[in-house]
Amino acid sequence: MQLRPELLPPRIPAARLAELADAITAIEDRLERGEDATTLIEAFNADTDTDTGYGEYDFRGYHSAQTLEEFAREAARPSFPKVPDITRDELVEIAERIVAVDPDTDFYVHLFETNTVRPAAVSVFYHPPEHLQHASVAELVDFILSYRPIAL
Template sequence: MDLRPPLAAPAVPESRVERLCAAISHIEDLLEEGDAAEAIAAFNADTGHAYEPYDFRNYYASRDIEDLALEAARPARPKVPDISRAELVEIVRRMRVVGRDQDYYMLVLETNTVRPGAAALALGDEPAEAVVDEILRYRPIAL
């Protein structure tokens, strides 16, 4: 199934990833020296994200600089208000394919559903349709 453009992982030119990698490295250097607030603010303005010093100091514990740059190059909160069940099923299927876009599809699933831990549930062995039905059955408790 083809996904609508707001749901599909956007292609990111390698030159953009390289520029963001350079900016990340520069911010890391500034953090070592002391203050990187201006550089982080500029990075966030360029990417539409809300990264903090912690993100630049600790990303390497779970991913490499290219993964962080790719994340930064893509939308921070890819919310689509009229997402369908069929689209969610396709997102779960794509999320299960290990590769460069897996994290993005996890973000799309988490952003477009209200069930906490939807992405973790989707990584299980159940068929994608059953996972989506379970995710959609969830109703938050009104306080």
């Protein structure tokens, strides 16, 4: 299935990725020297327009989960790509890309989580309930979409 443009990861120019990588490296270097990086981190968060914002921990520990380029790409992407009219079929296609470990899996995980209400929805693909151990991706998406939060 072809996804519409708003469901595809935005293409980030190489110059922008390099700029963000330089900023990440500058913050990381300052932290490694034991210096205060608060101003640089605040500027980085303002520049990337992240809703949650990155903290010292993110700059100190990103190496354990991703490369510098992956961190820069993550920071360059929109924080919460909410698409109000997303369809079930589109969610199935996004889920297929997640389980296939598409090069843009991190974007698709974030997109899927943002556009479904079930907490930790993507974890269902990796740890399905016992009765769905052999379910297709489409069946798992249907299970995720069947979740209804309880109003308190």
